[in-house]
Amino acid sequence: MNLGVLVSGRGSNLQAIIDAIEGGRLKDRITLVISDREGAQAIERCKKHGLAYKIIRKKDFRNKEEFEGVMAKTLKEAGVELVVLAGFMRILSEVFLQYFPMRVINIHPSLTPAFQGVGAQRQAIEYGARITGCTVHFVTEELDNGPVIAQACVPVLLEDTEESLSKRILIHEHRILPQVIRWISEKRVKVEGRKVTVEGARYGTLPFNPDLEAF
Numbered sequence: 001m002n003l004g005v006l007v008s009g010r011g012s013n014l015q016a017i018i019d020a021i022e023g024g025r026l027k028d029r030i031t032l033v034i035s036d037r038e039g040a041q042a043i044e045r046c047k048k049h050g051l052a053y054k055i056i057r058k059k060d061f062r063n064k065e066e067f068e069g070v071m072a073k074t075l076k077e078a079g080v081e082l083v084v085l086a087g088f089m090r091i092l093s094e095v096f097l098q099y100f101p102m103r104v105i106n107i108h109p110s111l112t113p114a115f116q117g118v119g120a121q122r123q124a125i126e127y128g129a130r131i132t133g134c135t136v137h138f139v140t141e142e143l144d145n146g147p148v149i150a151q152a153c154v155p156v157l158l159e160d161t162e163e164s165l166s167k168r169i170l171i172h173e174h175r176i177l178p179q180v181i182r183w184i185s186e187k188r189v190k191v192e193g194r195k196v197t198v199e200g201a202r203y204g205t206l207p208f209n210p211d212l213e214a215f
């Protein structure tokens, strides 16, 4: 499967996908990485691993629609079959999504529908949640709230800072994102309304955590 990865910053989730491919755990290829920010650390990762990348900045377009249209067409022309939002800090509208119906996934650092939007880890601490985690979901027009494909949970400790909690969650992000890409690549993912089922996946071997197979 040809993957297109959208990034805005550090790119550690992009790195997790690269590592899964280079380690032979994913049979897919990253056809194109798009960053909406120049100077993103994710771009350095592309250079290091010889990945094609483009910087497409919103401010270079007249409006959001034009920006999204160009991004979608660029990905289509590159032959991208699945778009992965890996720390992409923008909300995509129907203008983009119509090009990739149910073919855009996102990783979000909370158990959705809790703590949507920015600062999800801080929101969990401030709310006093005892458990939080991360979610890989299909992207729909609802912010951070499309059908859930996989979630993993972590405890929120009394002494947690935003940084310590983010770090604990990130370990799981790096596991479930490549895992979901593999499930989709193997055509094991079915969606009916909000309900996503993964053929042959064993849920519940750890409380609330999907079976992470090779990841």
Ligand code: GRF
Binding pocket: 008, 009, 010, 011, 012, 013, 014, 086, 087, 088, 107, 108, 109, 170, 173
């Ligand atoms: C991750 O926590 C991801 O869940 C969120 O943004 C962060 C991106 O991190 N959407 P990275 O750029 O992949 O390191």
